[in-house]
Amino acid sequence: MPQPSEVVIEAAQTGRDVRLHLRDGEVVVARVLWHDEQEFIYAAITSSHPERYAVCDSTGTTLRFDALTRASVMRSEPLTKQSLPGRRRP
């Protein structure tokens, strides 16, 4: 079974969303925006703790890999620029 860090890095490389299980009980589906060897930044899509992302927009959350108990890459196709119709800025 791959380590959570390996899963997160795979998600970052493929652009797919990832389901994260945190040690504090939160389960969050996210897009990985950045990572290094110890930690990563994600933008939350949905979460068992929505209040953590309810101030305004998701600002990107930093998490150390050791805060995860497990992770799995979502099977759905990644959201890309091409999948958004029309212009992308006002």
Place this chain on the structure above:
Amino acid sequence: MSVSLPAVSLAAVPGRRKATLELAREIERRGFAGIYCPSFGDGVALCEALAFATERILFGTSIQPIYTRLASDFAQTASFIHEVSGGRFRLGIGVSHVPALARMGLSPGKPLADMRRYVEEMRATPRVGELPPIVLATLRTKMIELACEVGDGLVFANGARSHMRASLSHVPDSRREDPAFFIGNMIPTCISDDLEAAKATNRRTLTGYAMLPNYRNYWKEAGYVEEMEAIEKALRGGERDRIPALLSDRWLADTTLFGTAAQVREGLEAWYEAGIRTPILVPSSAAGNQIKAFEELFETFAR
């Protein structure tokens, strides 16, 4: 001590949407001042549902990013919700943040110019019906001035209470004296007798914001230069895990509400005194999830 009830922030996630609407009805029944919905989980959809699930309470988006929908398309949705809710809807819009936009493959432009154009395009969209009041997400002076010029209100997120008078001094008298002009602030809130746990919860909520240059610049303007420069040094050194510890107690008390029920009620009163007409409490719990956080909130403001 009797204090006017605040508004609250509410987000709905898959599997809990009907339960969230039940929660919204309870918020209305208890007399809270409003329900404001972040973009997380689709705040616009939640607002449309609130138009029918509730009867009296004001509600709105706080905040819907402008980069994800054409102004003319969004004008129709906003007008629709405005009409079917009997004028209870407030459309809060903002330029969002780079990570949230990056998730969707979007690149932000120039905030002030883009926001001005977006509001102008919404207002110029023909045959959509009357628009709701448009509230701009603000932090610093230029966006506040733009909100006063082209909008019907302004809403901060994580504003500093000690700096609010200075920020609101840029609101002209004609706007300040207009009770319909929306002046709000989203305030992370954690109610707990365990003060350290409550502070840790709020620090967690706000750490992501401290990593954004626009927020750090705002908090520097508000007098937290030492804290923000220490965070910038930590970021340069790759020490992100130090950030929560660098968010001082003084800063935390100025930007959030935490502590016992009595302390939170007292803090809320101070927000009203600082000029915020609609404090929007964003409840988190040190002991559970959103549902638990609302239980604690209801208990704190039970009448």
